[in-house]
Amino acid sequence: DAGITQSPRHKVTETGTPVTLRCHQTENHRYMYWYRQDPGHGLRLIHYSYGVKDTDKGEVSDGYSVSRSKTEDFLLTLESATSSQTSVYFCAISVLLAVTTNTGELFFGEGSRLTVL
Amino acid sequence: AQSVTQLDSHVSVSEGTPVLLRCNYSSSYSPSLFWYVQHPNKGLQLLLKYTSAATLVKGINGFEAEFKKSETSFHLTKPSAHMSDAAEYFCVVSALALRNAGNMLTFGGGTRLMVKP
Known part of the structure; x- marks a missing residue:
């Protein structure tokens, strides 16, 4: 257990509304990631963070923004939700000693299920 | 580029x-390979990983996988299934570097394992 908490765990919203998902970790890990999970696609990286105020895009970043103002919190925002963003969203952290030693092992939260009507 | 196909x-x-x-993979670089398991309504948990040491890798709960470079495969096996093994399994390759954040994970589409009594 890497002390990762996601909120909300379930949310139903309407097209065009803003949505923010929160990932909170308790162990001061530097690297945090947001993935979305869709049937047949596995998990795909949306955005990631390598420190406070340091973020970058993943492979499916369109329509999403992130912020990290504190080490422990990584927020994912959908400025104007669309039905194609209906998905399960996972936050993850990696435990690293240095960037060059990262082999890719991640620890995941339990997911946030978002439905956009 | 890197990709993963779960057959x-x-x-x-x-x-x-x-x-x-x-699981078959393709990568332009020397990859690290992983298997993750996801039980219903849960996050993903690491089963085992290959990082260029022994080609036969043992994981938790009696699972193992063999890295075969000539076949670009990383199949997951277990001698005797248990009811608690019913879950979704993801093969993952890690080779491409994310800017400032270690390696990028590419997930296969997942295999749902059902275990009949």
Whole structure:
């Protein structure tokens, strides 16, 4: 257990509304990631963070923004939700000693299920 | 570029019989390879990983996988299935570097394992 908490765990919203998902970790890990999970696609990286105020895009970043103002919190925002963003969203952290030693092992939260009507 | 193909979206076995979940990968770099398991409504948990040491890798709960470079495969096996093994399994390759954040993970589409009594 890497002390990762996601909120909300379930949310139903309407097209065009803003949505923010929160990932909170308790162990001061530097690297945090947001993935979305869709049937047949596995998990795909949306955005990631390598420190406070340091973020970058993943492979499916369109329509999403992130912020990290504190080490422990990584927020994912959908400025104007669309039905194609209906998905399960996972936050993850990696435990690293240095960037060059990262082999890719991640620890995941339990997911946030978002439905956009 | 890197990619992962899980050859079966669903596998059904009887309790006590062997399990084989197939995975092929492609990568331009020397990859690290992983298998993750996801139980219903849960996050992903690491089963095992290959990082260029022994080609036969043992993981938790009796699972193992063999890295075969000539076949670009990393199949997951278990000699005897248990009811608690019913879950979704993801093969993952890690080779491309994310800017400032270690390696990028690319997930296969997942294989749902069903275990019949």
